[in-house]
Amino acid sequence: MADEGTSTKPVRPSMGSMRSSSFLQDHQQYRPPNKPENHYGIDTVVEDIQASQISSPRQISPFNGIPSSENPPKIVESGVTHEFSHPNCTPAPGSRTDRLVATLFYRSSAPRISNAIPSPQRVPSPPRAPHSPKISALDADIPPTMAPSSSLETFPLEPPSSEPEPLDHLYGSHISPMCITSFLHLMSTFPLPPNSPSPTSAHRCLKLSAAHENHPEVVELTLSPAPSADYLSLADLRKHELIYRFEQEWNVDVALRADTLWRRYPRLVVFDMDSTLITQEVIDLLAATITDPPDLAARVADITHRAMLGELEFDSAFRERVKLLTGLSGEIFTQLRQVLEVTNGVRPLLRALKKLGVKTAVLSGGFLPLTSWLAGELGIDYAHANEVVIDEATGRLTGEVKGRIVGKERKKELLLEIAEKEGIDLQQVVAVGDGANDLLMMEAAGLGVAWNAKPRVQMEAGARLNGESLLDLLHLFGFTEEEIQQLVA
Structure with a gap:
């Protein structure tokens, strides 16, 4: 019995021997799977380091095989796997690389419609706006092999050839x-x-869509080895029906080039002017200023169109059109400067080429006063075009052309002259145009590029670009969009 005056202190409850060295271990109700049984968390290490079992470091087994192309040595460590194989690297000494580069451009601005054909009995739809974002099958033109008639007598004997379905849809x-x-x-x-x-x-993705950042619009594929040249030359491969059908199915342009040093380092780029550097045809602009006779502009535009398609010989067609401009004031060339519309992407493209040290030239079948002025505005190194005769007394066009006409033969000659003067190998020359009068200079250059061109030019050129910006030309040299933005900044 305790002494009087002495208070008894209550005993504090405790869990006694039930307590372990880890609070988490006592109260843990769930243990994640794939954890070793001897792992209790960081508290075990801190509170009872002596009792924990720490596993020894994993032993790395040495490579016991013989490295070869079939069994390359492999490093597997810390989640990194690397094999020492070289299928796309430098070739062995004494051998040469034979690779083909294919650059795929998605035609995002020209969505393909399905191959549904409108009924011949249907009243044609009103014309669609030039840059309407939506195209329906009902707005499609009737194919040239489909007669716009419901009469069996006037219907073609052969059905129209159907285009492949647009697989990008x-x-x-x-x-x-x-x-x-x-x-x-x-x-x-x-x-x-x-x-x-x-x-x-x-493959490398060169450009992503601005609207959808993970959707590539330009992809570069490197294939090794290239198809046998004895079976099919590169020029014939570009025109192959399977390539054309693939482009139609997937709504892309395919540019095929041999993977050579010259592909990546052009030194001279030559441009056509009308419908290439600018969106218009200058001679059509001139004709539009003449109101008498009222159908003059339409007549000139028709001759221009047929000449660009290759249906008319360019030199005679040009002389015929200039003859129709007789009496036009020579001041018109100054007035037209304000209405020239430079093609989208041309200005940044020329800035980028200048930073790269590439020489540029414009070889135009148009008129020298406007061509020279535009070359000065854009910083182009060389400018050649036709010179028309202006009467000194009246200041008006006589309808005559001075000197040789800058047609297809003259364009090729000028390209060769500039390349020789600058000491540039033709493999490092690129020619860009849209009409049949550009084909010879495209053939002479290391690469000929058809820019939104006429059908014949699309087929004959070494590469096709049918986009909205001529800046895409730099992708043919292997530049990524990030590198292009550095060049044009």
């Missing part, structure tokens, strides 16, 4: 993985050179 309005897979499968159908190694490929 199904797999994505961009260069999708299925598009790339389809292209690789297509290229695998062409024979390879004898005794060539197994084909390999690699």
Whole structure:
């Protein structure tokens, strides 16, 4: 019995021997899967380091095989896997690389319609606006092989050839993985050179869509080895029906080039002027200023169109059109400066080429006063065009042309002269145009590029660009969009 006056202090309850060295271990109700049983968390290490079992470091087994192309040495460590194989690297000493580069441009500005054909009995729809974002099958033109008639007597004997369905509608309005897979499968159908190694490929995305950042609009594919030149030359491969059909199916342009040093380092780029550097035809602008006779502008435009298609010989067609301009004031060339519309992307493209040290030239079948002025405005190094005769007394056009007309032969000669003067190999020359009178200079250059061109030019040129900005030309040299923005800044 306790002494009087002495208070008894209550005993504090405790869990006694039930307590372990880890609070988390006592109260843990869930243990994540795939955790070793001897792992209790950081509190175990801090409170009871002696009792924990720390596993020894994992032993790295040495590579016991013999490195070869079939069994390359491999490093696997900390989540990184790297194999020492070189299918797309530098070739072995004594051998040469034979690679083909295919640049795919998605035609985002020109969505393809389905191959539904409107009924011949249907009243034609009103004309669609030039840049309407939506195209319906009902607005489609009747194919040239489909007669606009419901009479069997006047109907064509052969049905119209159907275009392939636009697969980008199904797999994505961009260069999708299925598009790339389809292209690789297509290229695998062409024979390879004898005794060539197994084909390999690699790709780079050069440009992403501005609206959808993960959707590529320009993709560069490198194929090694290239298809056998003995079976099919590069020029014929570009015109192959399978390539054309692939472009139609996936709504893309395919530019095929040999992967050479010259592809990446152009030194001279030559441009046509009308419908290339500018969006108009100057001679049509001149004709539009003459109101008497009232149909003069339409007559000149028709001759221009047929000459660009290659239906008319350019030199005689040009003389005929200039003759129709007789009496026009020579001051008109100064007045037209204000209405010239420079093609989208031309100004930043020329800035980029100048930073790269590339010489530029404009070879125009138009008129020298406007061509020289535009070259000065854009910073182009060379300018050649036609010189018309102006009567000194009246100051008006006589309808005559001075000197040789800058037609297709003269354009080729001028390209060769500029390249020789600058000491530039023709493989480092690029020619850009849209009409049939540009084909010879495109053929003489290392690369001829058809820019929103006429059908014949699209087929004959080495590469096709059918986009909204001529700045896309830099993608043909292998520049990414990030690199292009650095050049044009």
